[in-house]
Amino acid sequence: MKKSALKWLTTVPVAVALAFSLAACGGGTGATSSGKPTNALAGSDQKSLDKYTTKDVTALDKIDTSKLGLITPGTITVGTLSDAPPNIYIDKSGKFTxxxxxxxxxxxxxxxxxxxxxxxxFSALLSQVANKQFDVGSSSISTTDLRRKTVGFTNGYDFGYMAVVAKKDSAVKGFKDLSAKTRIAVxxxxxxxxxVTNTLKLEPVRFPDYNTAYANLKTGQVDAWVAPSQQATGQVKEGDGTAIVESVVNTQNFTAYAVSPSNQPLIDALNSALDAVIDDGTWAKLTKQWYPDRVTPKDWTPGSKAAKLP
Structure with missing residues (x-):
């Protein structure tokens, strides 16, 4: 696989040019090309995450919710996305779901x-959580060593796949087909x-949100979209002329809620609540509702090491 950077297009539609502009001035904790390939997902593998997963949790009745450092007492203020079904989006009634x-x-x-x-x-979410503009970040956030320098994380509540989406008639059939000649949306x-940037050493076309990235794939402004599999599944529809051409567990990592690293009481409280919804069957019920066809790996469980699925 070629590792050279993607040359910028000499002529681009306004929508794509705007996305480039937003990417150039955005914040984020993301991709800056280095001199050699690096493991951008360092710290997100199952073995590494084991050291971050708590042995157990505090009993719910021992948690003082008045001491959780919430922006608004009694309310968890959550930063999330509006366009990434089935995980985080706004439905037709205007509800975040x-x-x-x-x-x-x-x-x-x-x-x-x-x-x-x-x-x-998403590009601003982690810094906003770190600066306490939000109590919690909810966005299927994969936990990595790099991100732990910015925010704290709860125990894991889900695991992640990574996908390549392309036109059905495209020559791109998977990760192996991504090269310096491929216009790759992220x-x-x-x-x-x-x-894409630090491990594959390719220069992607960066967009501010999932809807825009996918729209540019459908119109042919980009050749492929590297996306979380959950969001790819939520975007690709019959008649779009696109397909998820490859979907893999790149690392059997976990996703977690982000919290300011200085707010350990809130992290502890959320870990306790996560175990509680695992124990009473709510986690399993919601997982089946939102991922009806997905099989949870046998060697992966959410929550603390003491949590047991019913």
């Missing part, structure tokens, strides 16, 4: 706390951005 957000609602119920969701771009600041 999706697997990640509904699970967080159930966890908040265990703590007898309210939840207020606010929309943001959402800025995501693990996919890091992976």
């Amino acid at each position: 999706g697997y990640d957000n509904e699970l967080l609602r159930a966890m908040a119920d265990k703590l007898k706390l309210k939840v207020e969701f606010k929309s943001t771009d 959402v800025q600041g995501t693990v996919q951005d890091d992976y």
Whole structure:
């Protein structure tokens, strides 16, 4: 596989040019090309994550919710996305929903706390959580060593796949077909951005959100989209002329909720609530609802090491 950088297009439509501009000035914790290939997903493999997963959790009745450092007492203020079904999106009624957000609602119920969701771009989310503009970040966030320098994380509540989406008649049939000649869409600041830039050593076309990235694939402005498999599944529809051409567990990593690294009490409380919704069957119910065809790996479980699926 070639590792040289993608040359910028000499002529690009306004939508793509705008995405380039947004990527250039955006924040994020993401991809900056280095001199040699690096493992952008370092710290997101199952063995590494074992050291971050807590042995057990505090009993719910021992948690003082008045001492969680919340922006608004009694309410968890959550930064999330509006366009990434089935995990995080706004439905037709204007409600923030999706697997990640509904699970967080159930966890908040265990703590007898309210939840207020606010929309943001992923490229800004982690820095906003670190600066305490949000109490929590909810966005299927893969936990990596690089991201742990910015935010703290709860125990894992899900695991991640990575996908390549392309036109059905495209020569791109998987990761092996990505090269310097491929216009590769990613959402800025995501693990996919890091992976394409720092591991594959290719220069992707960065977009501010999933809808824009996928729209540019459908219109042929880019050749492929490297995306989280969950979001790819939520975007690709019959009649679009596109397909998920490859979907793999790049690392059997976990996704978690992001919290300011200085707010350990909130991390501990959320870990307790996560175990509670695992123990009472809510996690399994929501997982089946939002991922009806997905099989959970036998050697992976959510929550603390003490959590047991019913």
